Amino acid sequence: MARIGIINCSNMARELDCAAVVCLGDMRKRKGFFDVYSKEDPLELIGIIACAGCPTAIFPEKILRKVDAIARFRVEAIHLSYCMVSLCPFIHKYAEVISTAYPGIKLVMGTHTPHDTDKFRNSVKQCLSVCGKKSADIIQGNV
Secondary structure: OEEEEEEEOHHHHHHHOOOOHHHHHHHHHOOHHHOOOOOOOOEEEEEEEEOOOOOOOOHHHHHHHHHHHHHOOOOOEEEEOHHHHHHOOOHHHHHHHHHHHOOOOEEEEOOOOOOOHHHHHHHHHHHHHOOOOOHHHHHOOOO
């Protein structure tokens, strides 16, 4: 059994109400960045948590507090969500801090099957600028 956690983008979660539907769907189907796990071996999702948000002067402490919320439950791998990998200008700083603090946890740069990154970024920008649009609208092709 593989014990995993997912960290998603706090902006996507807060601003666009992302419920990690596509991430979880690909996890169940062992697609995208979950295809490395054997279909015969159960995956145990320990938790999903939003990142600490865009860094401030105390960003290492903020992201590590978030990671600790799932790491303390013996996760073997933490997946940084597709939205974080595609949108976050600080992803490499986060990855470095997490890998240094938790060398025994595998850090995976993605969750679900990647899409056209530029199209995804534009869809997110449209959703943020149009009142009432959510991440579900991106998923369902309504943006």
